[in-house]
Amino acid sequence: MTPITLFNTKTRQSERFTPIDAASVRMYVCGATVYDRAHLGNARPVIVFDTLFRLLRHVYGVDHVTYVRNFTDVDDRINERAAKTGRAIGDITRETIGWYHDDMDAVGALRPTAEPRATDYIAQMISLIEVLVSKGHAYEAEGHALFDVRSYPAYGKFSGRSVDDMIAGARVEVAPFKRDPMDFVLWKPSTPDQPGWDSPWGRGRPGWHIECSAMAHDLLGASFDIHAGGIDLQFPHHENEIAQSCCAHPESDFARNWLHNEMLLVEGRKMSKSLGNFFTVRDLLDQGVPGEVIRFVMLQTHYGKPMDWTVAKAEQAEATLRKWRGLIDGVEASVPDERFVAVLAENLNTAGALAELHRLAGSDPAALAASARLMGLLEPDMGAWAETAGPSADVSELIAELLESRSAARANRDFARADALRDGFAAAGVVVKDTPTGVEWTLAPSFDLARLQALK
Structure with a gap:
């Protein structure tokens, strides 16, 4: 059997992967909040951990690996989208999940063993919160249920932070009903126009962090092998998952191995709508x-x-x-x-x-x-x-000729001609990029040969 080594974020070192049960290897990956198309950064953890899923299946057997990746389908961003468009929340989430499947299928990702939707696990979330309240790790305040971070001494260890330092560095207004500024919401009240469920704390909806703890416990058990996601989730999401899961089930390990993928850049810069390099x-x-x-x-x-x-x-x-x-x-x-x-x-x-x-x-x-x-x-x-064949030799020769013409125009300070060629390339669907090692080009789906020929 091929040995697998993984860098465990929890211990901050590479370790030989030894499953709890080699006949039932279990992995949980934080999935999408379904209110819009998945951007390119969202695809990275899907592709990375799909590759790990494939490797685990190869080593341990297809029938011996369970992979769970959730959908968050109750969230304030979804509510905002529904209010803005006038569409039903269920219609938005169903459509977005369909888009997500289409796009991730297209990049070759296998469907996980299970893809739970948060709204199907509300009862399990309420039950988990009740356990935390009964053990003194959570409390009710003004229709909210909140996790008491001071009740868990190890809080902050996973992400390498101290609670006092986090409070000192905070720049946000703290809700007056919190016992401690770092306490986080497990359940919150819903207005009549927001989705909500009956609970011991009134009609409301779950906080984000409780979702994954409840779904992972229900589908994978109190202890499982791997929990993964983007590095942006290490704090607070994964820190909070660990706190509430370990307090509810102190006899368990929750997840033994944690993996985090780093972030995505586009042409050397952080992807941002303001920079014009944001795309799905x-x-x-x-x-x-x-x-x-x-x-x-x-x-x-x-x-x-x-x-x-x-x-x-x-x-x-x-x-x-x-x-x-x-x-x-x-x-x-x-x-x-x-x-x-x-x-x-x-x-x-x-x-x-x-x-x-x-x-x-x-x-x-x-x-x-x-x-x-x-x-x-x-x-x-x-x-x-x-x-589908690439560009023909004639097209490649024509583009090379026009690029030489653009270079000559720049050398002769004929900026009008150079700019006309630049704009002409764009109109013809030829994407031109100047790099330190030379000029690179590719054809967009909108490529128009007639427009390109008109540039001669």
């Missing part, structure tokens, strides 16, 4: 970027490091995947290469595993096919995009 997975798919290419680019960077999405990386990934698909055309996949699996199993080293695929591309197409599929690449049902 669907935006890329609609622009003609294959889901398999998105997945490849994501896996080029180790999950523990920030991942920089660039046009150049996407173009190189497309070229590599086209080449590999050509190599395995008509070849029957064998079994994943042992060296490849060993590299991938060393702290989910996807970048190193891709290097192994390059090695196999030059020596063993059958093993290349099998190994790549373990990472969710080169799957037969994801290859339709590669059957």
Whole structure:
């Protein structure tokens, strides 16, 4: 059996992964709040932990791994969207979950074993809060149920913070009914126009953190193997999950291993609507970027490091995947290469595993096919995009000629001509990018040959 090593955020060190029960490996990953399309950053944990799911299934057996990823379908952002659009909350969440499935299917993510919706687990949340209240870890105040952080001495240890330092650094107004500024909401009252359920504290709805604790306990038990998500969830979400779960079930470990993926950049900058570099997975798919290419680019960077999405990386990934698909055309996949699996199993080293695929591309197409599929690449049902030819030689020559013309115009300080070519490229659907190593270009789905030819 291939040994798996994972970096455990909880202990801050790499550890040999030893499941509680090798016949029933259990993993929970925090999922989406379903009020809008998933942006590119949302896709990173899906792709990363889908790859871990595939590795666990390979090592322990398909029928011996349970993967749970939730949907948060009760949230103030959903309420705001419903109020703004006049649509029913249920319609919004059903539509958004459908979008999410379509987009994550497109990037090659397997469906988890279970995808619980928060609204189906309200009774379990209420029951968990009642346990916390009965044990003195939570209290009722003005229709709210709140967790008492001072009742759990280990609070802040997971994220490396002290409660007093967190309070000192706080810059937000504290609700007067809280015993301590750091106490967090488990249950809150709902107005008549908001979704709500009857509870011992009145009609209301759950706080965000209690959802995952209740669903994980119901589906995976008091102790399970892996809990994962984006690094932005380490505090307060995961810190709060640990506090309430361990206080409710002090005999348990909750999650033994914690994994967190780092954040996503776009062309070296944080993705932001104000910077104009914010886009959804669907935006890329609609622009003609294959889901398999998105997945490849994501896996080029180790999950523990920030991942920089660039046009150049996407173009190189497309070229590599086209080449590999050509190599395995008509070849029957064998079994994943042992060296490849060993590299991938060393702290989910996807970048190193891709290097192994390059090695196999030059020596063993059958093993290349099998190994790549373990990472969710080169799957037969994801290859339709590669059957479409790239730009013709005539188009490439024309673009090269026009780029030379643009370069000459710049050198001659003919900025009017240079700007006209820049705008003309954009209108023709040719995406041009100047980089330190030269000019890169790609064709958008809106490519218009006639407009390009008119630039001559």
